Amino acid sequence: MRFVDTVSFAAVAAALVATGTMTLSAQPAHAQAAAPLSANPLIGPWNTPDAVPPYDRIKPAHYAPAFDEGMRLARKDLDAIANNKAAPTFQNTIEAMERSGELLTRTANAFFNLTGSDGTPEIQAVETEVGPKLARFQSQTYLDKKLFGRIDALYQKREALGLTEEQARLLEVTWKSFMRSGAALPDAQRTRLAAIDEQLAKLNTEFGQKVVADQKAGDTLLSAAEMAGMPDSFRAAAADRAGKAGKPGMFLVGATRSDFEPFMTQATNRAAREKVFHAFDERGSNANANNTGDTIKQMVSLRLERAKLLGFKSHADFQLANSMAETPEAAQALMDQVYQAGLAQAKKEEADLQKLATADGISKLEPWDWRFYSEKVRKARYDLDENQLKxxxxxxxxxxxxxxxxxxxxxxxxxxxxxxxxxxxxxxxxxxxxxxxxxxxxxxxxxxxxxxxxxxxxxxxxxxxxxxxxxxxxxxxxxxxxxxxxxxxxxxxxxxxxxxxxxxxxxxxxxxxxxxxxxxxxxxxxxxxxxxxxxxxxxxxxxxxxxxxxxxxxxxxxxxxxxxDALMKARNFNQGFMTVQQLSSAIVDMELHRLESIPADFDAVKFEKATLAKYGVPEAVGMRHRLSHFTHLFSGGYSAGYYAYTWAEVLEADAFAKWQESGDIWNKDIAASYRKNILQTGNSRPPQESFIAFRGRLPTPDALLKNRGLK
The missing domain is CATH 1.10.1370.40 (Neurolysin; domain 3)
Known part of the structure; x- marks a missing residue:
């Protein structure tokens, strides 16, 4: 069983995948078709090629019983470790934990793969049922005094154990995971922490299901006139979807980024662009059962309470204590440096676009105009047309x-x-x-x-x-x-x-x-x-x-x-817009999770608007992900962590510069070093050490700013 630093086992899985439409009232899947465990394809050996999950035989009704059995067996494994009368050793405690819970791990990996990629109502019903159980299981594990006592005993004498570098790292990671999960708290606080974890698991599932439900509800039916400017391939796919939805002769544009981006870029009908923009942008904030506002308020409140129980002043402080950045201040400092450069460029871009819009009789550039006029500028400047490129x-x-x-x-x-x-x-x-x-x-x-x-x-x-x-x-x-x-x-x-x-x-x-x-x-x-x-x-x-x-x-x-040639020259085009869009989302995330109290009248939409105004984000640019549908934060593992894309971009830009400096981006010796020092090592040593082993030093943001054309 993998032991990682997180709020709950359910949250770990949901950090990788989110979910489909809301089905909280659905009957538990295993109650619909009870069957003996011996007939459950998830239990026992998977006699498939490479022992892959037998998805061709697994039915939704099989998952909940397999989770129950997996948790029962995992608890048996962990109890045996905790109650071992022998003195704790790395092998009989830490390594034994690594070997524990095989059925639970297999079932969870197979199942949570589906909640994101194929979250049918039946799968969602199982997720709603098992999420709190998994959170409870995780809390019971991390708050097990006997188990933590053995881990803590090893950690306190770690330097005398003669461990390998990787073993020492695993002991440290495991001990910190237990500490960050409340293992050393007094009983009353441990009980409250467990209740918070369970509630967060429920809300985590609820948020993801609401977003996808509202996304589906945002499908937009358009007429032929409203599809003006779109290429034949896009029109054909949209017509096909409309036909399948029982609307022949119409065109269905989904509230997904793969439809949204090309439509915003190429559709010549401004009113249609506005219609599709609102369907995409307002997912989760509509006045319907899928509005995520209350879910967000509950989650940020519980996260803050949890952080304070663990001795941190905010959720962001708690999250970043286990990161390369280490503190919200360090993450914010990097974001500010890149954001200000991006904002200056975005304002120049906006002025150029407004000139074109004004010529078309548009006095104010709106969010549904930016990509359209940006494409015109790109075509004029670089002779690059998306319709020709695709x-x-x-x-x-x-x-x-x-x-x-x-x-x-x-x-x-x-x-x-x-x-x-x-x-x-x-x-x-x-x-x-x-x-x-x-x-x-x-x-x-x-x-x-x-x-x-x-x-x-x-x-x-x-x-x-x-x-x-x-x-x-x-x-x-x-x-x-x-x-x-x-x-x-x-x-x-x-x-x-x-x-x-x-x-x-x-x-x-x-x-x-x-x-x-x-x-x-x-x-x-x-x-x-x-x-x-x-x-x-x-x-x-x-x-x-x-x-x-x-x-x-x-x-x-x-x-x-x-x-x-045009594509190569235009690679840094519109970088101000893209930088501000990404970082405005990261900044709102960080500002939200740095709050040290949550007002009784907290409103996510109002908070978001005030934060964007504070940082001077142009209205026509806005956020790449608004809070109401920000699955990274509320059904994933990126709360107070969306800055990570920019932080990691500093790492990757500096790392790729090593290939560039060699004069050969196909340099196999550098690739071999990158594989050895970055890809193979995982978390077997602190990431700073891995980066230095590859690059010879820590990174600087210079290469990032240069790559984005901001320096």
Whole structure:
């Protein structure tokens, strides 16, 4: 069982994935179809290729009984450790904990993979049922006095135990996890902490389900006139969705980023842009049953109470005590430096766009205008047209570029399999092999959007690399690419292409992990470090050679040189807008979680508006993620942590500069060092040590500002 520093086991899983529509009144799935445990495919050996979850045989009704049995067996394992009459040793306590709870871990990984990627009403009902149970189980574990007594006894004499570097790190991480979960608190405070954890688990699930429900309700039906300016591929996909929704002759534009971004950029009908903008932007803040305002208020209040019980003045202080940044002040200082540079650039960009809008009779540039006029400026300045670009970005071609990149840098090959059971149609699986034929692990690609999938893109693990048990990792990448109409190929935006490389950077972090202990493996690192390897990998999607070989249209023709030239020149275009959008979300997150008291009349929308005004965020720019649908914060693991993307970008920009300084971004010696010192080490040592081992020093923000064209 992996022991990590978090609020609850349920929150760990939900940090990777969110959920679908709200079904709190649904009957518990296991009550609908009770069956003996012996007939449950989750229990017992998984006789499948590579022992993957038997998704072809698992039904929603199987999960709750498997969770119950898994928790029973895990508790038995942990009680045996806690009550061991022998003196505590690393092997009979810490290592024994690493080996405990196998059924619970397998079930949780298989299940929480679904809550984000295929959160059907039946799956949501199970999530609603088991979330509080898992939180209770986690609290009981972390507040077990006997268990913590053994861990604490080892920690207090750690330097005399003769531990390896990795063992010492695991002992430290485990001890801190228990301390941060209240193991040393008086009984009354421990009881209250457990109640808070359980309530947060319920609210965590509630928030994610409300957001996806409101997202689905935000589907916008448009007429042919309202689709003016959109390319044929987009129109065909939107018409297909409308037809399936029983609205032939109409066009359905989803309240998802994969639909929102191209529509805001290319639709010439301003009223239609405004309509789609509001559907996307107001998810979770509408006056309906899916409004998340009260859920947010309850969560920030409980988080603050929890932090104070543990001796911190705010939730942000609690969260960042276990991060590279260490304090909210350090994180804020970095954000301020980058934000101010981005804001200055965004104001220049806004002035240019307002001139174009004024020429069209628009006196005030609105949020639904920025991308549209920005695209006009980009076309005029760089002769780059999104409509011309996208036909040369087939999803399969970009994936081909990703495979070439992975093989050239690390010698890894991806070989597709057809015998792996998956949870829905359209999911592909690949074995990953070393150059010498040794198998690394299994990769699942779930790239297409569906009504039951949470928004965004993410990586999660179905099985974590485990050197203790010699188990290969199984990792999943999720995206929300709009499926093509029948007979057509899936086309992606350049942003989608970067996202595919980004998520595979996470996948490599999991696949190439080489730790002994699963609690330290792969992505089990600080939140402001975990985005570092993923953001590094984005750089290769813009390599000219990769695009020349893989950015090809339906006829197999490569992207014309002049179009490729324009794409390369425009890479830093609109960086002020993108920097402010991202950092305004991070700043609101940090300001919210630095509160030391929550007003009785707290309103998330009003707080957000006041914070944006305080920092001078232009109205036409706004936030990338508003609080009302900010799943990173309220159904994920990024509360007081969205700054992590910028922090990690400092790391990755400085790290990638090492390849640039060598004059060869395909330098295999540097790639080998990066693999050894970053990807393989997981959390087996402090991240600062891993970065210094690779780069020779700590990073500076100079490369980041230069990369964004802000310096």
């Amino acid at each position: 036909p040369y970005l087939p999803m399969e071609g970009i994936f081909g570029g990703l495979k070439e990149t992975t093989e050239r840098l690390f010698g890894l090959k991806l070989v597709e399999r057809t015998d792996i059971p998956t949870w829905n149609t359209g999911i592909r699986t690949f074995d990953v092999f070393e150059a010498d034929g040794r198998r690394v692990g299994l990769f699942y690609a779930d790239w297409f959007t569906r009504d039951t999938k949470q928004p965004g893109a993410w990586m999660n693990e179905i099985r974590t690399q485990n050197g203790l048990e010699n188990r290969k990792p199984q990792v999943v990448n999720n995206m929300n690419v709009t499926p093509p109409a029948k007979g057509q190929v899936a086309l992606v935006s350049y942003d989608d292409a970067e996202t595919m490389f980004h998520e595979f950077g996470h996948a490599l972090h999991g696949l190439l992990s080489a730790t002994r202990y699963p609690s330290l493996a792969g992505t089990a690192v600080y939140r402001d470090y975990v985005e570092f390897p993923s953001q590094v990998y984005e750089h290769w999607v813009s390599d000219r050679g990769i695009l020349e070989r893989h950015a090809r249209n339906a006829k197999g023709e490569p992207m014309p040189p002049q179009l490729l």
